[in-house]
Amino acid sequence: MGILEVKDVNKRFGGLQALGDVNLSVAENTVHAIIGPNGAGKSTLLNCLVGKLIPDTGSVMFAGQSVLGRKPYEINQMGISRVFQTPEIFGDLSVLENMMIPVLAKRDGAFKLRAIENVQDEGELLAEAEQMLDEVKMLDKRHMHAASMSRGDKRRLEMAMCLIQRPKLLLLDEPTAGMARADTNNTIALLKEIKEKRDITMCIIEHDMHVVFSLADRITVLAQGTPLVEDTPERIKGHPKVKEAYLGEAA
């Protein structure tokens, strides 16, 4: 049994079958890539995992518990963090404050009224946040207004915000889109390092095949809302069906 079990999930938007009988099993402490052409339903699938969408039918189990019917914040508290396709950060806050929010959420839970304490007195948490920023090489930007950064930096910040939560399952929706080559390589290196150091499972959606083949243990190819094949990277590379549906098109 994998840590994430998706069974017979269907999702329709009006006449469009965005997901059709999706089955997916992600083993603990592996990196599972989901690839497929634009509009294949990759983001929709993630939306069903984090409570943004509720599938029409099917079940989604995480660590033996169903996520369906739970609110996004409850699902996050179960141990699932997500990096979105378009960066979702706190644009009005500084980079360091962006990091403080997940750290506080980890310590204080979904809601706690700490209205008199000063954030500046949270020495340990601040140190933790700065250390994570250092790991993603953004420490020098900690006082910057988050909205004023480049798209690639926003993405890295969002990833750091997710990583600092120490999630059991990290969902990454095109984490390197909009990044310069050097930053992409840094991101690959960072994710590899995290994977070795921690007990973490990752589900990564990516169009950049270099990233996919550098990180993934298994790959699922999604086309028109249905998984085409699921296999190891080596075998996916040579798979005729995949070449036809996806790689051939991209090349």
Add this chain to the structure above:
Amino acid sequence: MLGIKGKDLSVFLLVAMLALLAPFLLNPFPVDSAMAQFNAGYPDLMQRFVIFGIFAIGFNILFGLTGYLSFGHAAFLGVGSYAAIWMMKLVSLNIIPGIIMAIIFAALFSVVVGYISLRRSGIYFSILTLAFAQMSYALAYSVLTPITGGETGLQIKPGDDPLLSNLAEGEIGRANLFGLEMGDSAILRAGGWEFTMNVGYYVCALVMLVAFYLAIRIFRSPFGMMLRAVKSNQQRMNYTGLNSRPYTLAAFVISGMYAGLAGGLMVAMDTQVGPERMFWTASGEVVLMTILGGAGTLIGPVLGAGFIKYMENIVSKINSTVLHEWFAFLPDGMEDFLVTIFYPFVGKGWHLTLGLMFMAVVIFLPGGLVEGGQRIASIFRRGKKSGAGDESAKQETPAE
């Protein structure tokens, strides 16, 4: 000091100084001079400055931090006022129990209104709060007359005999703080100047300083940071394991309690209340104060409140006779011409001046008067030493 430091402490000390010295600062002109009508240092007005300051400080915790624009906060002020006057009529002429009750009742009412209104955001939230406030106003006017006194409102009357205050037969009770009457004043005369130090004003000022201090603590707390997160990106918040609803509700209730406190103080200063206190224009006024001063800044709402109350009470008193006096030194034709030009902007026309100023601020200074102050300060700083890179970098973080 007191758990606040740096810029926050300076801002707090500045407000404290202004509040304590207000009777002097606001009366800069000798009593007999032509400018005496610009003196704002009389107890009534000074009390209003700080009471509306409290109202706006609280409103800013909701609107400035979370971005939720309530159009019904006057309802909490009204509820607080009614609670306070009943305490004074029935229990004690000491203002403390009245003010405590005002806060409690405003809190209870804002829990209900907030719980329902916060199911929506944006314009729908604003409309829901407005609906609640107008409903309260209409009810206070009509069916709730037994509790609210309807159109005439409530006031302390001969025959009101509060349980804990020993009034002589036929004596009309007066609000006090452990015997110190709110209406008492000491008048200081120096040369042509006159300064009124009023007990009620200083009580209000102290309460305002406590309220302001708590607001600073809230702004700098983890809770305050969560509220700014609500404004910035609720989606990210929810996917970071945080439930944004109770955070917003807490902010709503806290700001409702500030409004209740302001309502209670109003009654403590002037022992009467009527439903017009809950009319929608009163809710709109606190929005204007906050935006004019600078929403989301610490000192902005206080400035905004002072500014609007000054306009309302001072600019509105300039009439055509006064204008003629001012321009009397000019040739007659010129004088009449200038008076005709200025007349629409003063006296009853003060709303026009306020409206124009409000538009100018919103268009040119979206950060309110505080932003104006910062810009002026930075011009001066640049003038002094052009290479102050460190300081201008600090400027960037929205500090106040």
